[in-house]
Amino acid sequence: MQNNIGAPKGLSLSDPRVRAWLFQILTVVAVVGLGWYLFHNTQTNLQHRGITSGFDFLERSAGFGIAQHLIPYTEQDSYARVFVIGLLNTLLVTFIGIILATLLGFIIGVARLSPNWMISKLATVYVETFRNIPPLLQILFWYFAVFLTLPGPRGSINLNDTFFISNRGLNMPGASMAEGFWPFVVAVGLAIIAIVVMVRLANRRFEATGEPFHKFWVGLFLFFGIPALCVLLFGAPVHWEMPQLKGFNFVGGWVLIPELLALTLALTIYTAAFIAEIVRSGIRSVSYGQTEAARSLGLREGPTLRKVIIPQALRVIIPPLTSQYLNLAKNSSLAAGIGYPEMVSLFAGTVLNQTGQAIEVIAITMSVYLAISISISLLMNWYNKRIALIER
């Protein structure tokens, strides 16, 4: 394009570079103009309606109660603290949901590939049923049709006198620090260091001499042995408090509120259906030749799976798995439908209604989700890069 024969000298619209510049300038002007227009409208609207702007409201006292808070909270606390509580509750659901959905998803995905006809058909029915029903509907179903229709605390479902399921949620023993707590933490730390050292030494010996070492069993022994020894020496690390039925409700122990249960259950079941499909297609993507090659090298079934199939399948599985994790984090906002106090229902709902500062509240909420999305995808990209095929 540099030496266009017969191209007019100087600036001309028939020069693609000029056109590109012009087009980009127009785009920037349009975007900036639109932004300014919206900003201007908002300014005048806010002035006319007498809405204050700015983030001062975060300092003010909230004055409402919250059903579940992971950090201490009273009604006098500020909106900023309410925000932190909402954020922690969102992260809690996301964290539990990701772990449970991954476990369930892998099991169902492998079950779909099972040579056992019954098992694979059951897994298919699971996947086809749950991924075609909106997650919000599933959440509402578990909450309104299951957990709220359970009997009250007096008639609760009693599991071994330690767990009680009622319409108030799941009551379970609560742990509090006992005298052996810090020694126990130190012991767990020591066990982890010991395992790392053991694995390093074993690998070095294996590379030098070819002698294998029972890394798994020794590691297992170290992991449980050292803390167990510590418990024997210093006493129990935590003190368990059993829930007791007193009057109309349980006293003592920990309680998982029904909103949390319904939300986690629904999100786990829904996301697991998608993860199962990802796992299935990942495993299917490893060609059968790989299995045959592994067999011809004399590997048994277990090592074939662990050292040949899974590492290759993971490369296919990780990217879509990441987007499922992101979806789960975003879907946790559906809690607004049942009033579980997380980011959206607590902050974009209650706080917004009380303060009326829509722009600030929505902006904070959206940036939190953007931050969660970006951090999960960065983390998974890093992991993906680590396990990606290095072509030489």
Add this chain to the structure above:
Amino acid sequence: MSTHVFKPDMPPPVKAVGVMAWMRANLFSSWLNTLLTLLAVYLVWLIVPPLLQWSIFDANWVGTTRADCTKEGACWVFIQQRFGQFMYGYYPSELRWRVDLTVWLAVIGAAPLFISRFPRKAVYGLGFLVLYPIVAYTLLHGGYLGLATVPTNQWGGLMLTLVIATVGIVGALPLGILLALGRRSNMPAVKVVCVTFIEFWRGVPLITVLFMSSVMLPLFLPEGMSFDKLLRAMIGVILFQSAYIAEVVRGGLQAIPKGQYEAAAAMGLGYWRSMGLVILPQALKLVIPGIVNTFIALFKDTSLVIIIGLFDLLNSVKQAAADPTWLGMATEGYVFAALVFWIFCFGMSRYSMHLEHKLDTGHKR
């Protein structure tokens, strides 16, 4: 010369054919498999009979009030009584024929698009795409041609779900294509704008988008201008969905070999004509299944409008279940709504798989 006559083949051993052999291979091939089979049978036995008992054998099918539900199982009377509300929301019952007509027109109008031999499909499709929304809006909203006006706050039920999902996808498609082209553009300013737009909408949950469109959009508009709630929700859905469509279309654009771009340039086509005549027809064909999948996701996501107080199918069910004369009907209501959503989503996902098969022209590498 004597010819050797073969004896007829022996039948295969009984163990290798028939039901027994199939069961041996697929259910009881090892002790572990046998164990799994027994476990699966136990699971089925645990779930299926009580489910059938509740939903069919012990269910109440006839009656008009809650008192008619005397048997143990599900009370389908509730669904029968509230069916109109679940389908049409608060749309006036004497005008519901208009909704029915709109649906029938859509079915009849779209049918030729699914007939593979239909001539001039593209022209017909484009015409349908332009004309149908006008007809549908006139029929549903009224206010012209002597049709009584039905304000959108009376719309509801499955009809509202379908309206939001359809408008969402149709509105998001052109915007998404433009964004995808912008993201692949060589111009840095355009690219940055498109990438920011796409990544922003993909990073936030739809629920916050709906919140935004319901509380922030009125602040963005000049004074005196206001949108109705449904339109605001639709704008939010379109913006949100266009980002997802853009990513799907980008996948298609990336799958087109570079030679096609070069060939189009060699023919002397400019950017828009090479895109419109050469690249996009191929790319869009590749991503039709992806677009259908996006539509399924959108269809499920429309249930979120419950948060901003629109009465779609799910919210109608929730409202009806909270009615004091029908207390305790939450399960029936949600099961019914789940079934409706499931039929739509499952049907569409099967269709998408069928398309994938049909459109697979062997370009896969």
